[in-house]
Amino acid sequence: MTEQAKGCQDKEMTFRIMRYDPDKDAKPYFQQYKIKLQHGMTILDALMHIKETQDPTLSYRKSCRMGICGSCAMQVNGFPRLTCQTQVTEISTDTIEVRPLANYPIIRDLVPDLGDFMARHESILPYIIREDHQEQNNPTGEYSQSPAELEEYLQFAYCIKCGSCLAACPTNATDRKFTGPQALAAAYRYAADSRDGGLAARLDTLDHPNSLFRCHYAGACSEACPKGVDPSLGIQLLKRKLFQKKILGRGQKPAGMAQTPAGIGRREGIPQAPEKTV
Ligand code: SF4
Ligand code: FES
Numbered sequence: 001m002t003e004q005a006k007g008c009q010d011k012e013m014t015f016r017i018m019r020y021d022p023d024k025d026a027k028p029y030f031q032q033y034k035i036k037l038q039h040g041m042t043i044l045d046a047l048m049h050i051k052e053t054q055d056p057t058l059s060y061r062k063s064c065r066m067g068i069c070g071s072c073a074m075q076v077n078g079f080p081r082l083t084c085q086t087q088v089t090e091i092s093t094d095t096i097e098v099r100p101l102a103n104y105p106i107i108r109d110l111v112p113d114l115g116d117f118m119a120r121h122e123s124i125l126p127y128i129i130r131e132d133h134q135e136q137n138n139p140t141g142e143y144s145q146s147p148a149e150l151e152e153y154l155q156f157a158y159c160i161k162c163g164s165c166l167a168a169c170p171t172n173a174t175d176r177k178f179t180g181p182q183a184l185a186a187a188y189r190y191a192a193d194s195r196d197g198g199l200a201a202r203l204d205t206l207d208h209p210n211s212l213f214r215c216h217y218a219g220a221c222s223e224a225c226p227k228g229v230d231p232s233l234g235i236q237l238l239k240r241k242l243f244q245k246k247i248l249g250r251g252q253k254p255a256g257m258a259q260t261p262a263g264i265g266r267r268e269g270i271p272q273a274p275e276k277t278v
Pocket of ligand 1: 158159160161162163164165166181182185221224225226227228229231
């Protein structure tokens with residue numbers, strides 16, 4: 001254990017946590033809890049410790065505890081963070097305030113309602129669109145994609161749908177019909193995928209006043225993203241795709257099948273895929 005960590009061990013911290021039960025409370029309020037800091041304790045660990053030792057009624061959302069599922073995002077001292085990835089020692093204040101993600105309705109305590117967020121994501125058709133249904137249903141090989149083509153969209157594929165970008169976005173704070181940075185970046189992720197042929201259909205989903213051009217390029221979404229996605233860049237690149245398609249008439253032919261190199265076959269001993277069930 002480092003000297004700094006030893007110094008933190010057993011230090012008393014105060015957590016100021018937003019509470020709200022819509023069945024009982026007229027409005028949200030704050031409740032304070034004091035805990036002793038343990039080495040390596042994350043904000044989520046602290047919430048779990050409070051729930052286990054002081055207040056079993058405290059509600060929050062979490063699953064993987066390793067920065068992958070995106071369910072534990074909350075406002076920590078006013079900034080959206082994945083609480084399972086945030087060490088208590090990273091926060092320099094003696095009192096740490098934890099609220100549910102901003103700009104979402106609250107289900108209870110620290111649990112935001114992400115239903116509308118997921119609906120916005122779904123609205124941009126977040127999947128590869130192609131006409132070759134026969135190949136998709138009964139694949140005979142792989143679609144061709146070069147490393148450079150992969151780089152075109154890779155960072156946008158790292159999104160874990162934690163919702164932090166919408167919590168940070170000033171446009172989303174004032175316009176709840178705004179498609180939002182997550183869904184717009186996801187739209188670019190598929191538009192930039194060389195295997196996709198659905199640009200026209202996807203741009204049609206964005207043909208409304210609360211879409212691409214409502215972004216004022218504040219960049220708060222990119223600052224808040226815990227996975228290194230740059231949604232504000234995705235939005236600008238999607239605008240370029242829009243101009244290329246609608247004004248210059250440039251479409252994109254989806255990639256064809258990759259050639260299997262000569263002499264390559266299935267390795268012995270690897271079982272075949274099971275029969276399809278649907
Ligand atoms: S873009 Fe980043 S901040 Fe927004 S939902 Fe995806 S992972 Fe979370
Ligand atoms: S619990 Fe899954 S990202 Fe934090």
